[in-house]
Amino acid sequence: MGGLTPSRARRGVLPGFGLSTGFTIFYLGLVVLLPLSAVALKASELTLAQAWDIVTSPRALASYRISFGAAAIGAAINTVFGVLVAWVLARYRFPGRSLVDAVVDLPFALPTAVSGIALLAVYARTGWIGQWLEPLGVKSAFSPLGVVIALTFIGLPFVVRTVQPVLEDAEVEVEEAAAVLGASRWQTFLRVILPTLVPPALTGFALAFARALGEYGSVVFISGNLPLRTEITPLLIMTKLEQYDYAGATAIATVMLVASFALLFSINGLQAWTRRRVGIAA
Amino acid sequence: MSVRAEELERLEPAAAADPVPGFRRAHEDPPWVRRLLIGVALVFLTGFLLLPAAAVLWEALRGGVEVWLAAITQPDAWAAVKLTLLVAAIAVPLNTLFGVAAAWSLTRFRFRGQNLLLTLIDLPFGVSPVIAGMCTVLLFGGQGLFGPWLQEHGVRIVFAVPGIVLATVFVTFPFVARELIPFMQQQGKEEEEAALVMGASGWQILSRVTVPNVRWSLLYGVILCNARAMGEFGAVSVVSGHIRGLTNTLPLHVEVLYNEYAFRAAFASASLLFLLALLTLVAKKLMEWQQLRARTAWERAK
Numbered sequence: 125m126g127g128l129t130p131s132r133a134r135r136g137v138l139p140g141f142g143l144s145t146g147f148t149i150f151y152l153g154l155v156v157l158l159p160l161s162a163v164a165l166k167a168s169e170l171t172l173a174q175a176w177d178i179v180t181s182p183r184a185l186a187s188y189r190i191s192f193g194a195a196a197i198g199a200a201i202n203t204v205f206g207v208l209v210a211w212v213l214a215r216y217r218f219p220g221r222s223l224v225d226a227v228v229d230l231p232f233a234l235p236t237a238v239s240g241i242a243l244l245a246v247y248a249r250t251g252w253i254g255q256w257l258e259p260l261g262v263k264s265a266f267s268p269l270g271v272v273i274a275l276t277f278i279g280l281p282f283v284v285r286t287v288q289p290v291l292e293d294a295e296v297e298v299e300e301a302a303a304v305l306g307a308s309r310w311q312t313f314l315r316v317i318l319p320t321l322v323p324p325a326l327t328g329f330a331l332a333f334a335r336a337l338g339e340y341g342s343v344v345f346i347s348g349n350l351p352l353r354t355e356i357t358p359l360l361i362m363t364k365l366e367q368y369d370y371a372g373a374t375a376i377a378t379v380m381l382v383a384s385f386a387l388l389f390s391i392n393g394l395q396a397w398t399r400r401r402v403g404i405a406a
Numbered sequence: 407m408s409v410r411a412e413e414l415e416r417l418e419p420a421a422a423a424d425p426v427p428g429f430r431r432a433h434e435d436p437p438w439v440r441r442l443l444i445g446v447a448l449v450f451l452t453g454f455l456l457l458p459a460a461a462v463l464w465e466a467l468r469g470g471v472e473v474w475l476a477a478i479t480q481p482d483a484w485a486a487v488k489l490t491l492l493v494a495a496i497a498v499p500l501n502t503l504f505g506v507a508a509a510w511s512l513t514r515f516r517f518r519g520q521n522l523l524l525t526l527i528d529l530p531f532g533v534s535p536v537i538a539g540m541c542t543v544l545l546f547g548g549q550g551l552f553g554p555w556l557q558e559h560g561v562r563i564v565f566a567v568p569g570i571v572l573a574t575v576f577v578t579f580p581f582v583a584r585e586l587i588p589f590m591q592q593q594g595k596e597e598e599e600a601a602l603v604m605g606a607s608g609w610q611i612l613s614r615v616t617v618p619n620v621r622w623s624l625l626y627g628v629i630l631c632n633a634r635a636m637g638e639f640g641a642v643s644v645v646s647g648h649i650r651g652l653t654n655t656l657p658l659h660v661e662v663l664y665n666e667y668a669f670r671a672a673f674a675s676a677s678l679l680f681l682l683a684l685l686t687l688v689a690k691k692l693m694e695w696q697q698l699r700a701r702t703a704w705e706r707a708k
Contacts, residue, residue: 136515139608144511151504156529159541166544205450212447226687230455233683235637237657238676242458277454296433303432338534340640358536377537384532
């Protein structure tokens with residue numbers, strides 16, 4: 125066996141570096157980077173002026189408004205209730221807790237088309253909840269509210285699952301110290317606990333927002349898909365593809381991709397911040 | 407799940423119980439706060455999770471078991487089930503192989519560009535499924551990059567099964583890697599290095615040390631990957647062409663039936679996918695119990 129060269133020692137002594145790294149990069153390139161570069165290639169067929177006209181057409185602008193708006197509202201709802209659910213699951217013992225803990229992941233596991241028709245069954249005019257909202261003048265399906273409902277459903281697990289481990293690993297001694305020093309329970313929550321929850325809650329918000337932004341399956345059933353009113357951007361892309369308007373679809377997809385990748389990078393930054401702040405992997 | 411709290415209950419049952427009735431520790435909330443928060447959480451989860459889940463089962467079985475059985479044994483439904491299984495059977499092993507390779511490379515070695523590689527693996531999570539499907543069309547469709555060449559050679563990818571597989575592989579790409587990398591990072595590489603010192607070859611280390619050590623997290627990654635592969639809708643919808651009995655996966659079949667107002671049949675097919683989701687959740691719970699058991703056993707041994 126040959127001696128270790130300095131560079132090999134720094135990299136690690138286990139075998140298989142070349143094979144595993146080589147395969148990882150090759151497969152990543154083939155499956156992810158090549159298809160994504162096809163978008164850039166197709167988009168470059170348009171002149172800048174053409175592309176600008178497509179991505180700023182009234183229909184496209186309306187679709188960004190509904191997609192970004194509804195995704196942000198859904199993620200905000202999930203942040204508030206997600207922290208609450210994480211608190212309840214991490215701190216309290218009650219009958220059925222384990223079951224509740226398990227169903228939180230349902231939106232991850234349930235195929236989006238099933239989520240779509242299930243939400244419609246509940247929130248349509250004749251649905252289980254929809255029939256009670258209708259007399260109040262609230263139209264929950266085939267309206268922007270329907271989009272918000274679907275995107276809230278789809279993003280529900282993210283905040284819970286980023287905040288919950290932080291709460292479980294938190295030292296209760298810190299809270300006891302606060303109490304000993306004379307803080308009320310509410311003060312302890314606001315000044316001691318809440319600050320540690322900000323980074324994971326923000327991470328969860330960004331994850332839920334990113335997921336909701338690209339969501340298609342669960343939304344198309346409940347939104348009614350009215351151009352300018354309830355048409356989300358992924359659906360607009362789909363419509364353009366069905367009309368064989370590939371250049372148009374690509375231009376709008378590029379806008380979405382830029383937004384999603386910016387989000388992805390900020391999520392990575394947020395997760396690093398969480399790790400530094402609370403010292404665990406979120 | 408609260409691994410820590412349950413561990414505490416197991417190790418120190420006396421400490422978990424109330425020492426004095428009515429006594430409240432400094433880190434506990436007043437009973438009315440507890441009840442209020444639990445109540446709000448349950449109402450929220452009922453409206454968003456339990457009712458939709460119940461609705462699928464109710465709508466699927468409302469016409470009786472015979473109607474349900476008839477709907478899922480229909481030839482088109484059956485063809486959709488078979489196609490869904492086929493697509494998952496190709497996509498999941500490929501991405502599992504990738505996940506293991508990527509985790510080995512990124513957690514067992516240090517090299518430049520590691521963080522970039524890690525971020526790139528996450529990219530498919532940031533891509534809308536519709537755009538994922540569109541990429542496949544842009545590459546292999548009639549007007550696509552390789553379209554003319556494929557047409558000359560009589561190979562059909564878009565609006566056929568290969569396109570569905572490619573789109574699914576893209577969408578489910580990060581799942582296994584994403585599950586394995588943090589876990590293997592946390593485990594460290596001491597055991598593998600010890601095996602190396604004792605003369606094990608690379609494959610022996612992988613198959614006898616690494617894989618047994620990470621088996622639960624690997625299995626969970628595979629299960630998540632599989633759930634997404636079988637349930638993918640948007641990406642597959644773009645490339646499938648919706649040819650009944652040929653290129654309809656189960657989620658697409660649900661949509662086709664629903665749009666034809668065949669609600670009973672749509673919900674019957676949806677209930678199969680719902681079952682898949684339930685199995686996924688159960689598998690996750692089992693895995694957490696396994697990890698908890700391993701951890702408590704380890705604590706005791708210490």
